[in-house]
Amino acid sequence: MTNQTLNHTILQILETELVSLLINKDEKGFEYLYTNYSAALYGVISRMVVDQDIADELLQDAFLKIYHKIDSFDADKGKLFTWMLNLTRNLAIDKLRSKEMSQRRKSDNVGDSVYKLDRKSTPSQEDGIGVRELLDQLDASQKQVMELVYFGGFTQAEAAEELKLPLGTVKTRVRSALINLRKTLDIR
Amino acid sequence: MNIEAYISSGILEQYAMGELSGSEKAEVEQLCNSHAEINAELALITYTMDTLAMKTAVQPDEALKEQIKAKLNLNKPETTEKRMPLEQPSRPFSYAVAASISVALLASGLAFYFYSQWQTAENQLEKLVAQNQEVADDYQFVNQRLKNLETDVEILGNPNYARVAMNGTENSPESLATVYWNASTQAVYLKIQNLQKLSEEEQYQLWAIVDGVPVDMGVFDHGSNLLKMKSTASAAAFAVTIEPRGGSQNPSLETMQVVGTTKV
Numbered sequence: 001m002t003n004q005t006l007n008h009t010i011l012q013i014l015e016t017e018l019v020s021l022l023i024n025k026d027e028k029g030f031e032y033l034y035t036n037y038s039a040a041l042y043g044v045i046s047r048m049v050v051d052q053d054i055a056d057e058l059l060q061d062a063f064l065k066i067y068h069k070i071d072s073f074d075a076d077k078g079k080l081f082t083w084m085l086n087l088t089r090n091l092a093i094d095k096l097r098s099k100e101m102s103q104r105r106k107s108d109n110v111g112d113s114v115y116k117l118d119r120k121s122t123p124s125q126e127d128g129i130g131v132r133e134l135l136d137q138l139d140a141s142q143k144q145v146m147e148l149v150y151f152g153g154f155t156q157a158e159a160a161e162e163l164k165l166p167l168g169t170v171k172t173r174v175r176s177a178l179i180n181l182r183k184t185l186d187i188r
Numbered sequence: 189m190n191i192e193a194y195i196s197s198g199i200l201e202q203y204a205m206g207e208l209s210g211s212e213k214a215e216v217e218q219l220c221n222s223h224a225e226i227n228a229e230l231a232l233i234t235y236t237m238d239t240l241a242m243k244t245a246v247q248p249d250e251a252l253k254e255q256i257k258a259k260l261n262l263n264k265p266e267t268t269e270k271r272m273p274l275e276q277p278s279r280p281f282s283y284a285v286a287a288s289i290s291v292a293l294l295a296s297g298l299a300f301y302f303y304s305q306w307q308t309a310e311n312q313l314e315k316l317v318a319q320n321q322e323v324a325d326d327y328q329f330v331n332q333r334l335k336n337l338e339t340d341v342e343i344l345g346n347p348n349y350a351r352v353a354m355n356g357t358e359n360s361p362e363s364l365a366t367v368y369w370n371a372s373t374q375a376v377y378l379k380i381q382n383l384q385k386l387s388e389e390e391q392y393q394l395w396a397i398v399d400g401v402p403v404d405m406g407v408f409d410h411g412s413n414l415l416k417m418k419s420t421a422s423a424a425a426f427a428v429t430i431e432p433r434g435g436s437q438n439p440s441l442e443t444m445q446v447v448g449t450t451k452v
Contacts, residue, residue, distance in 0.1 A: 039248065
């Protein structure tokens with residue numbers, strides 16, 4: 001237990017360090033951020049918007065926003081990566097809702113786009129895992145909501161409408177799916 | 189409030205995905221502050237989502253990094269160099285800062301690395317400990333059964349034990365049970381071959397008929413093991429009746445299930 005607390009403290013100190021580098025607009029902060037997190041953010045974006053040019057543009061926007069809005073990151077409310085991830089998802093969701101994209105947004109297409117990047121997943125990341133491989137461990141109903149909600153960029157309310165299910169059902173399915181995935185991801 | 193129900197409603201997942209309105213968000217944050225359990229669950233949810241993103245990463249094009257750096261005005265080291273010469277005295281200091289930052293970053297990297305290694309090792313250890321416990325429990329269980337069976341076999345095969353078959357009475361012609369009785373040690377064991385199931389309020393009772401009088405040999409429930417009963421030096425017959433749980437002083441003969449005599 002003390003070890004865990006200690007490690008947690010170390011991680012917090014390191015994150016504070018990183019955030020202050022970013023606030024001071026130090027290039028090293030950006031380098032660290034990009035090296036460690038760009039692929040994760042890019043994966044999220046690419047599955048949501050599919051088109052590579054748009055995905056590239058969104059990753060740029062995300063890093064610009066992270067870099068310029070770092071002052072508004074509140075370490076009391078969560079981890080830096082969580083903040084970056086939400087910021088990035090929101091940018092991508094806004095893009096999907098924009099006029100130029102909205103006609104493409106059909107749940108029929110989501111399935112393909114969610115999985116098509118599996119082959120492209122970064123080879124440098126040895127512990128990486130394909131989305132299909134992950135979702136195949138869920139039962140069909142959980143898999144369906146996760147395709148839309150987590151990977152496809154639908155809000156839970158939108159997914160409920162799309163699948164003609166009560167919102168409460170979608171919520172509990174998302175919850176069960178995430179709990180099941182913890183086992184696969186070795187999270188306690 | 190019911191914390192379990194709140195957590196299992198899935199609202200924390202919605203919060204983590206940034207789907208709640210301002211007031212709903214504030215409520216979740218307030219509950220996180222007042223309930224450690226909710227706070228811990230939310231941390232677990234965001235950690236799961238973060239890990240999902242890390243594990244399903246897709247490498248962007250190399251060129252993209254330079255484009256982003258250009259937009260952030262980060263890749264023009266020459267221009268800063270040119271402006272710097274007049275400020276010579278401050279440079280050793282900035283080298284020191286740069287060096288310490290590099291060290292800090294290197295240490296961060298290493299710490300992240302070791303932390304994840306340590307986490308993995310701890311996870312594996314915990315799994316192994318749990319597995320080990322499971323195997324030990326199984327072993328304990330099997331070992332106990334084996335011991336019981338060994339005792340059973342010893343008694344069944346011992347020539348000093350007389351085998352008294354008790355056949356079903358009119359009440360229950362299908363019933364069958366056997367008494368193993370060692371007259372010299374007075375030990376009595378019972379094996380149930382077939383007796384009907386009883387209600388919770390009832391129990392079987394074994395009787396020895398000694399000099400024409402039924403003597404209590406103990407009560408028992410349905411089971412597959414050889415049962416150790418009370419001892420008796422002599423008996424002309426053994427019988428089993430159904431009695432109220434705990435047994436009776438005198439047998440309810442009308443409920444007799446099986447009976448067998450010791451001498452042919």
